[in-house]
Amino acid sequence: MQANTTNGRRDNTHVPLGVFLIAIGLAALWVARDYDTGTFTSMGPGFFPKGISGCMILMGILVILFRGKDLPEAEEDGRDSATAIARLRVIGLVTASILVFAATLSPLGLPVATFFMVTIAGFSHRGSQPLAILATAIALAAFATALFAWLLGLQIPVLPEVLR
Amino acid sequence: MIGGVDVFGGIALGLSVALTPTNMFFCLAGCLIGTLVGVLPGLGPTATIAILLPLTFGLPPETGLITLAGIYYGAQYGGSTTSILLRLPGEASSVVTALDGHAMTRNGRGGAALTVAAVASFFAGTVATFFMAAFAPILSAAVLKFGAPEYFMLMFLGLITSVVLAQGSVLRAIAMIFLGLLFGLAGTDINSGQYRYDFGFMELLNGVPFVPLVVGLFGVADILVTLENAVRDEKPPTLNPISSLWPTREETKRATPATVRGTLIGLFLGLLPGGGALLSSFMAYTAEKRVSKTPQKFGTGMVEGVAAPEAANNSGAQTAFLPLLTLGIPSNAIMALMVGAMMVHGIVPGPRIMTSQPELFWGLIASMWVGNLMLLVINLPLVGIWVQLLKIRYQFLFPTILTVSIVGIYGVEFTTFDVYLTAIFGVLGYFLHKWRCEPAPLILAFVLGPMMEEYFRRSMLVARGDPMIFVNHPISLAMLVATVLLLLSICFPFIQKFRQKAFAE
Numbered sequence: 001m002q003a004n005t006t007n008g009r010r011d012n013t014h015v016p017l018g019v020f021l022i023a024i025g026l027a028a029l030w031v032a033r034d035y036d037t038g039t040f041t042s043m044g045p046g047f048f049p050k051g052i053s054g055c056m057i058l059m060g061i062l063v064i065l066f067r068g069k070d071l072p073e074a075e076e077d078g079r080d081s082a083t084a085i086a087r088l089r090v091i092g093l094v095t096a097s098i099l100v101f102a103a104t105l106s107p108l109g110l111p112v113a114t115f116f117m118v119t120i121a122g123f124s125h126r127g128s129q130p131l132a133i134l135a136t137a138i139a140l141a142a143f144a145t146a147l148f149a150w151l152l153g154l155q156i157p158v159l160p161e162v163l164r
Numbered sequence: 165m166i167g168g169v170d171v172f173g174g175i176a177l178g179l180s181v182a183l184t185p186t187n188m189f190f191c192l193a194g195c196l197i198g199t200l201v202g203v204l205p206g207l208g209p210t211a212t213i214a215i216l217l218p219l220t221f222g223l224p225p226e227t228g229l230i231t232l233a234g235i236y237y238g239a240q241y242g243g244s245t246t247s248i249l250l251r252l253p254g255e256a257s258s259v260v261t262a263l264d265g266h267a268m269t270r271n272g273r274g275g276a277a278l279t280v281a282a283v284a285s286f287f288a289g290t291v292a293t294f295f296m297a298a299f300a301p302i303l304s305a306a307v308l309k310f311g312a313p314e315y316f317m318l319m320f321l322g323l324i325t326s327v328v329l330a331q332g333s334v335l336r337a338i339a340m341i342f343l344g345l346l347f348g349l350a351g352t353d354i355n356s357g358q359y360r361y362d363f364g365f366m367e368l369l370n371g372v373p374f375v376p377l378v379v380g381l382f383g384v385a386d387i388l389v390t391l392e393n394a395v396r397d398e399k400p401p402t403l404n405p406i407s408s409l410w411p412t413r414e415e416t417k418r419a420t421p422a423t424v425r426g427t428l429i430g431l432f433l434g435l436l437p438g439g440g441a442l443l444s445s446f447m448a449y450t451a452e453k454r455v456s457k458t459p460q461k462f463g464t465g466m467v468e469g470v471a472a473p474e475a476a477n478n479s480g481a482q483t484a485f486l487p488l489l490t491l492g493i494p495s496n497a498i499m500a501l502m503v504g505a506m507m508v509h510g511i512v513p514g515p516r517i518m519t520s521q522p523e524l525f526w527g528l529i530a531s532m533w534v535g536n537l538m539l540l541v542i543n544l545p546l547v548g549i550w551v552q553l554l555k556i557r558y559q560f561l562f563p564t565i566l567t568v569s570i571v572g573i574y575g576v577e578f579t580t581f582d583v584y585l586t587a588i589f590g591v592l593g594y595f596l597h598k599w600r601c602e603p604a605p606l607i608l609a610f611v612l613g614p615m616m617e618e619y620f621r622r623s624m625l626v627a628r629g630d631p632m633i634f635v636n637h638p639i640s641l642a643m644l645v646a647t648v649l650l651l652l653s654i655c656f657p658f659i660q661k662f663r664q665k666a667f668a669e
Contacts, residue, residue, distance in 0.1 A: 013598065013599040013600055016595075016599060017336070017339075017599040017601065020595070020599075021339055021343075024343070024346070028346055028361070031361060031363075032360070032361075035358060035360060036356070036358070039629075040631070041624055041629030041630070041631065042624065042629055043620075043621055043624065044356065044358075045353035045355065045356045045358035045360060046358075048345075048349060048617050049346075049349050049360055049361070052342055052345050052346050052349065053346070055342045056339070056342045056343065056346065059335070059338060059339040059342055060339075062335055063335060063336065063339060066335060070333040070334065070335040070336065071332065071333050071336075071600060086392065087392055090388055090391045090392050091388055091591060091594060094384070094387060094388055094391070094566070094590070095587050095590065095591055097566070098384070098566075098570055098583060098584075098586060098587040098590070099584065099587055101570055101583060102580040102583035102584050102587075103580075105574065105580060105583075106580065110571070114567055114571065117566065117567065117570065118563040118566070118567060121562070121563055121566055122559075122563055124391055125391060125558065125559050125562065127559075128559050132559065136559075136560055136563050137563070140563055140564060140567045143564075143567070144567050144568075144571050147568075148571050148572070148575055152219065152222055152575070153222075154222075154575045154578075155578060156571070156574065156575065156578075
C-alpha cells in the first residue's frame with residue numbers, strides 16, 4: 001500500500017535537476033580540458049576541477065535514476081499553483097529590474113537607476129496599483145541615495161553622467 | 165588559566181569591548197533588525213545577514229560582527245513571538261514553538277508563553293555564553309596541534325555531517341555540495357598560478373565573489389519564490405489581547421527543568437556541522453515529549469513545549485559560533501557568512517584569533533550576553549509594535565529588500581559585474597528551490613572547498629605524495645573513521661528503502 005502512495009506522487013523535479021547537473025558537469029569538464037591534471041599524489045591545477053565535474057555528472061545521473069524517490073515523503077502544499085506565464089512574469093521582471101539597475105547606474109546615477117529597478121520589479125507583484133509602484137520607487141530612490149551615498153558615504157555615482 | 169588564556173580576564177576584556185557606546189548601539193541595532201526579520205515571515209536570517217553584510221563592511225571588524233551576530237540571535241527571539249501569538253513562525257526554528265505556544269494563546273495564556281520563551285532564551289543564552297568562554301580556549305589550544313591532514317579531514321567530516329543532518333534529500337544535498345565546490349574553484353590556483361573558470365573576466369580572478377552568490381541564492385531567490393506564491397498575502401492578522409505576562413507558579417515549576425534540558429540539548433547540537441538552531445529546537449521538543457508523563461497533552465498548550473525549544477534554539481544558535489572561532493570552520497550557512505565578513509576585514513578565522521585578535525574574540529562572545537539581555541528587556545514591552553509590523557504589505561517590503569541588497573552589493577567592490585552576477589545567482593537559487601535543493605550545503609562547500617583543496621595538496625606535499633598520511637595521524641584517522649561511519653549510515657537506510665520500494669513495484 002505504501003508503495004502505491006509513493007508511486008502515486010509524481011515527482012517532476014528529477015529530470016530538469018538531473019539534466020542541469022549533467023550539463024554543468026560536462027561544461028565544467030570541457031572548460032577544464034586544458035588544465036594540467038597531474039597525478040593523485042602530485043596534483044596539478046586541473047585535478048580538482050575534473051574530479052568535481054565528474055562527480056557532478058554522476059550526481060545528475062543518480063538524481064534521474066532515483067526518479068524523485070530520494071525525496072522525503074513531503075506533504076504536498078500546492079506550491080506549483082502558479083501558471084507558467086505568472087512564473088515567467090515574476091522571474092523575467094525581477095531579473096530585468098536588476099539588469100537595468102546595473103546598466104543604468106553609471107550613466108544615470110543612483111536615484112534614477114533605483115527608480116527604474118523598483119518600478120520594473122514592482123509590476124511583478126500581482127494586484128499592485130501603478131500609482132503605488134511609482135510612489136514606492138520614488139521613496140526608495142530617495143531612501144537609497146540618503147542611506148548609501150550620504151549616510152554611509154559610499155562612492156556611488158549619484159548625478160547622471162551629463163550633469164557631473 | 166586554561167591553555168594560556170585567562171577566562172575571567174577574557175570575559176572582562178570582552179565586556180569592556182562590548183559595552184563601549186558604539187558597540188552597544190550596533191548590538192542593539194542588530195538585535196532589533198534580527199527581531200524584525202524573525203517576525204516577518206518569508207525573510208530568513210540567512211538572507212538578511214547576506215543582504216546587510218555590505219553595510220557592515222565600513223564598520224570596525226568587531227562592531228560589524230557584533231551587529232551580524234545580533235541579527236542572528238535576535239531572529240530567534242522574533243520568530244518565537246509571532247509563533248506564539250499568531251501561529252505564524254517567522255523562522256524555521258520557531259515552527260515547533262508554534263505548536264504549544266499558540267495553543268497557550270488560545271487558552272488565554274499567551275502572555276505567559278511569551279515570558280517563558282523570553283526568559284528561557286535568556287537563560288540559554290547566558291549558559292551558552294559561559295560555555296563558549298570556558299571551552300573556546302581549550303579547543304583553540306588543542307587545535308594548534310592540527311596539521312594539514314587533520315584540517316582536511318575535519319572539513320571533510322564537517323561537509324559530510326552537514327549532508328547527513330540536512331533536511332530533505334541526501335542525494336540532492338550532495339549534489340549541492342559538488343556545485344558549491346565547483347563555484348569555489350573559480351579564480352587563480354594558488355599553487356600553479358593557473359586561471360581556472362575565469363571565462364575571461366578580470367573580476368573572477370580572485371574567485372566567485374561571495375556576497376553576490378549568497379545574496380542571489382538567498383535574497384533574490386527568496387523574493388522570486390515569495391512573489392510567485394504571494395497571491396493571498398493582503399490579510400492583516402488579528403491579535404487577541406495579551407493576558408498577564410506572568411506565568412503561574414505551576415507553569416514556572418514545569419518550565420524550569422524543561423529550560424535546562426533544552427539548553428543542554430542546544431549546547432551540543434549547535435556544535436555539529438549543519439546543526440544550529442533549527443535542529444536543536446526540534447530535538448528539544450521531541451525530548452520533552454519523551455520525558456513528559458503526559459506526552460499526549462503536547463500540542464494543547466504545554467508550557468514545556470515552549471520553554472525547551474526556545475532555550476535550545478538560542479543556545480544552539482550561539483554555540484554554532486564555537487567551531488568558527490576556534491577551528492575556523494563554519495558549521496552552517498550563517499557561519500559561512502560570518503567567515504565572509506571576517507575575510508573582508510582581513511581576519512582569518514581559526515585558533516589564532518584568540519591570541520591575535522582578543523578584542524574581537526572576547527568582544528563578540530560578551531556581546532552575545534549583552535544582546536540577550538537587551539532582547540529580554542526590549543522585546544516583551546515591544547510585542548505590540550512587532551505584531552503591527554506584520555501588516556506591512558509585501559508589495560512595499562520586497563522592493564525595499566531588493567534595493568538594499570542590490571545597492572549594497574554594488575557598494576562592496578563598486579563594480580556592476582557583481583550586480584549582474586547576483587541576477588544570475590538569483591535565478592539559479594529560484595530553480596534550485598523549485599527542484600527542492602537546499603542552498604545551505606552549497607554555501608558551506610563554497611567556503612570550505614578552496615581551503616580543503618589547499619590543505620589536501622599541502623598534506624600531499626608534507627607526506628611526499630603518500631596518501632597514508634591521513635591514516636597514520638591518529639586524530640586524522642579518528643575523523644576518517646567517523647566520516648566513513650556517517651557515510652555508511654546514510655547509504656544503508658537509503659539503499660534499503662530504495663530496494664524496498666523497488667521490490668514493492
